[in-house]
Amino acid sequence: MDALVLARMQFAANITFHILFPTISIALGWLLLFFRWRWLATRRGADAQGAQGWLDAYRFWTKVFALSFALGVVSGITMSFQFGTNWPGFMERVGNVAGPLLGYEVLTAFFLEAGFLGVMLFGHGKVSEPVHLMATFFVAFGTTLSAFWILALNSWMQTPAGHEIINGEFEVKSWVEVIFNPSFPYRFTHMVLASALTCAFLLAGLSAWQVLRGVGQRSAPRVLRVGLTLAAALIPVQIFVGDLHGLNTLKHQPAKIAAMEGVWQTQRGAPLLLFAIPDATERRNHFEIAVPKGASLILTHKADGEIKGLNEFPGAHPPPLPLFFGFRIMVGMGVLMLATSWAGWVLYRRAHWQPARLPRALLRLLAGMTFSGWVATVAGWYVTEIGRQPFVVYGLVRTADVASKVPAAMIGLTLALYVTLYLALIVAYVTVLKYMAEKPEEVLQNDAVDQAATPAGATTSPVVQGGAA
């Protein structure tokens, strides 16, 4: 394999591993703030048990957040290095655009999160309630701001705007146009919703698992309700936004749409392919199952609307096979999420929010879909990122021109190391989450021990001695 393919695989492996964790932490930060607020609002009320449930939920999910955040940080650090190791030409050519965007991400967001995270995780009881609530807010705000800058850069690479090219180097003409480039509003909304849905199914899935195992009885019913409600409310919004994003892509990156739909020849009334195997060498599809005029209807909202084919973009279109299937996996997962969350919400409401009265099959389905958000998110990112190829900045800079000169063997070796590490860590993450869900009391117990062991000036000593006695 040549060095370019290996470098792309390595970057893809790292960015795939990385995106799993921000996808959880972006929305989970806000959900923690919600749990915390519910506890503060109900703790002096009549339902002491209920209030305690919110506090349990907050503490348990804070642990999940900490773990996800740690994995996001370490893989994010790797990425900041791989820009240079794998794509040295990228920053040389577009550094004047990409640099400030990445810089603002690090400065405003990363530090905001990491600085306040310590207070949020270990500071309970050491700082006042309002300060702790503020710290939680800043962590949530920081993760979202991170996403804002990174998606601004990614969107600019997809639909570049607001720049001029002087002697091969990019200079910025208007920052507003660079940041709010044509695809940014759609991509940002789409990603934030994807994060919320991923979290919704994570909450619902782990809670359903707890109900099945008969543990976490104070918090699981509440969290299950939050997860199902969030999922049921947001999935239609996500489908709507996704459609808008698709129309935006059709306008700015028609080659990507052609690859997603498996359209080779430009045609009016293009069919919607439910299944096909696009063949890039013969430049046609095998085994088509099609709905006549479907693609034109969806994409142009007209039965005989014109869809540009891949043959219009010789040597400048992405490989159709991964886009075709990636897109169908994402959409298929979305439909499954819609059906599950709506059915689940209705049944749960009919059961008067008592999980014991829910059908076991539904709980098992929800538990099985705990990480369904990951599948949809990663499939979607593959569509959009592979869909940008063979360019790194769409239409302007080719990926091959910015790749590093590091020998293929070296890239191959480190790729193998990274992939082994990442697979092991994903297994460890999922195993630990399952273990934590099955033993929530133990997690909360450990939490209390951790809190006491963390230094907080003179105040710790009595706690420590009390615990030791």
Add this chain to the structure above:
Amino acid sequence: MNWMGFDTALPVIFMALMGGSMLVYVISDGYDLGVGMLMHRATDAEKDVMVASIGPFWDANETWLVLGVGILLIAFPKAHGLVLGELYLPVALMLIGLTLRGVAFDFRVKARDTHKQTWDRLFFAGSTLASVSQGWMLGRYVSGFGTGWNYPLFAAAIAAALPMAYVLMGATWLVMKTEGELQARAVQWAKIAWAPMVGGLVLISMATPWISATVRERWFALPEVIALMAIPLMTLISLLAVRGLLNTRVVRGPVCWLPFALLIVVFVLGFLGLAYSIYPYVVIDRLTLWQAASSPAALKVILFGVCLSVPAIVGYTIFSYRVFRGKTGELKYA
């Protein structure tokens, strides 16, 4: 200041920011990594206290590395590609080490008890791998990625010495943050690490001018040499003071913070010496900071953000250290 002058000064400002971030990273993650490398010498209960003493800080500490590399990436894109291309393998190994160490923090307390030992071992292995890789990278970088038999030897010497410096930092951090038996053992650990660290430092100080003609000319020209002597002299005095303190009883009482503080002084002095050797190059003898820098327009945009956020970062870093000041609890001894 006229704008032409300011444009020329911009890369210098960013060089200072990058160097400053790297210095803060080496000091702050240095003690984290040092504590990690001492893990295998501690009992299970002590391990918990050791991890608890760095738990609230390591995340923010590691972000200084991101800021440092981030500035290299965004302000000196041409150097970023050159440096990281040369250091491809050690960078990958360091990242794997930092990843293992970072996730072990969380996994060791959340995993089943039977797996805890595995994560503790990975914590140690990750800390060591990251420290050794950083030492190697520092050695290669300082010598301008030269080729020849003596260059890898030089890098290997630093790869052995830097972890020792980190271990000394970690041990003195534990002297400051813990009490009782663990504190007594930390004093012992510090004594063990002191000699190899000082030996490594002396060796490097002698080898650097030998390996690089540029550095030699910088340091041994009259009359600068007289003024410059202050740096090694103060370093030596600080290091001797650390060693002397470790033998006293007060180091476990009122001045428990002093060895750690003195080591920070040593790191700052070492950094100043290094900065003097290298300036105005980003990559010694190959690329000056003006050759490597982004356009002044882009740098101004970043500088605006830096002026807004760096004071805030410094502010809440101080806040965070205040919240978590004092001794780490020893609950798990019970």
